[in-house]
Amino acid sequence: MTKKILVLPGDGIGPEIIAEARKVLDKVNAQFDLGLEFEQGLMGGCSIDACGVPLSDETLARAAAADAILLGAVGGPKWDKLDRAIRPEKGLLKMRSSLQLFANLRPAIMYPQLADASSLKPEIVSGLDILIVRELTGGIYFGEPRGIRTLENGEREGFNTYKYSESEIERIGRNAFEMAMKRNKRLCSVDKANVLEATVLWREVMDRLAPEYPEVSLSHMYVDNAAMQLVKAPKQFDVMVTGNMFGDILSDAAAMLTGSIGMLPSASLDKNRRGMYEPCHGSAPDIAGLGVANPLATILSVSMMLRYSLNKPAAADAIELAVSKVLDQGLRTGDIMSAGMKQVGTVEMGDAVVAAL
């Protein structure tokens, strides 16, 4: 039985890092006899250039038909001046929403080989392994009404709507409890229930789900405190679950605790675990085309894809092991370089992972 993967290289360093991820995929495809087939498509700025919109209906239809999507990164200064409605980001948001990829998994893992890279003291972050489960198709990102209107007194007002229904909270909540079951069984739900009604309901639903997962210990934390605790003592967390906006902020802060955002993959899943996989970092237009970008976050996204959407844990494990090996060999791209290591480019790093497989 073949599985179809839609590959969307995107903009900036996207094509470079995707090329390396593809090499790795080709290797495991053969090695583990996975039966994967690949198609390529456009999303983001490259799609705007080619057909005027960041995500065409045709690409969206191919994405909907695929078993998984592998994305590089989208956006860049070239498209920043465009009307907001057709910016590269809109393609990403449309993809998430149309395919109902509501569960965004963002691991923040400290690789022991990269302990130096963090801006935090080693004892605070060594061994760090947090999974942030972010709701991705609701909340203030998609709430209506929204816009900019003129008030009676003649001045303008910008407005957005933050909302979550019980069923939206329930499905992301279950996802997070299930993730916690597979890990250390601690789940921290982040809200601002002392101020926002939308998150009062969030907290209530999380509490309601808890008895179904008696082994998981559920706690609640206000988002301001969560931001503080991530800086102060991040190892207190196992799985964190939160809404779209808070998740955007906290997952980036958590990622940066490791100092090596070039290493961090992400998954965005629908209710059947079909999903889109992409590195946590952006399209880094400043280094695009220079052959220096770190392909490991994208390669590790491939591993997540094999694990979550394609149910090929052995192949996923093999990739993670291979990445760990190249780090042990002392190979480093510029973003994670440190004294005594060997600096390599994007292609060399990809080749090294393939060789280690």
Added chain:
Amino acid sequence: MTKKILVLPGDGIGPEIIAEARKVLDKVNAQFDLGLEFEQGLMGGCSIDACGVPLSDETLARAAAADAILLGAVGGPKWDKLDRAIRPEKGLLKMRSSLQLFANLRPAIMYPQLADASSLKPEIVSGLDILIVRELTGGIYFGEPRGIRTLENGEREGFNTYKYSESEIERIGRNAFEMAMKRNKRLCSVDKANVLEATVLWREVMDRLAPEYPEVSLSHMYVDNAAMQLVKAPKQFDVMVTGNMFGDILSDAAAMLTGSIGMLPSASLDKNRRGMYEPCHGSAPDIAGLGVANPLATILSVSMMLRYSLNKPAAADAIELAVSKVLDQGLRTGDIMSAGMKQVGTVEMGDAVVAAL
């Protein structure tokens, strides 16, 4: 000409830290002949216990008539089970909103004597001095409509409204530009203009104000990136300005970078610079009554009060110098204790500051 100060000790450690701040105020009042007069009032849990609401109309009226308000801290587990409408936090929100204390100034300063306290590497945070200017009476904290409603399909939905008008953005923007003028003339405005229309207008208004402050260099940053940059390289920031919700999150993260949140004061000002002053930390019910709380954040809040609302910079300077002296003497409360220093309690710390004045 006398000036009236309303003192609200609040809950938890509030009364203990306020007692020390009062000693310091009494001392500078005499020393600098400030003509300050004091009244005391109730806000938070203590007010709920005494009169059923977290902020009575009578206390609010006295606050409106005062030249400045000094607050300890509010809240605690005792009142957590109460109906949301009469929780201690509601008193704080009502005070901010009724008195239109729209400009919340939250410094994140790394005291050289406390460099060890941070969870970040010394080279990342030494000399850190950021001022976060947070809008405090608008945005999603106060936006209507809000609530929990039942949808047609029978399930419930929690909802809030995020909105900012041009005039609201303008007044906090001017405030931030003025702060930047008095500091290093760099202002970073934080928004999520790639997703939220409310912040598209925010960015537009900030850009429109910029030419009025040609010496200030204005930059814009998305909130997720700002959270990341605070962890990675916080010294890149001078003044940051943002809305109520993002400001809540980022100011707590920034405060925690210093590792000594027990040292950080805050001010909440109206358009005439009348305001409320309080420590950044909370009411710490776990250590209430033990005499171990750090009174320095509250004492430094007194200094901010003298500087911003009472226009007494010499007295403000004297307090800051006195705090620095006691740190030089090696005195530390438990929260900032480190090897080789002398651990003291709340009262001893307050006495030491008074003696150093």
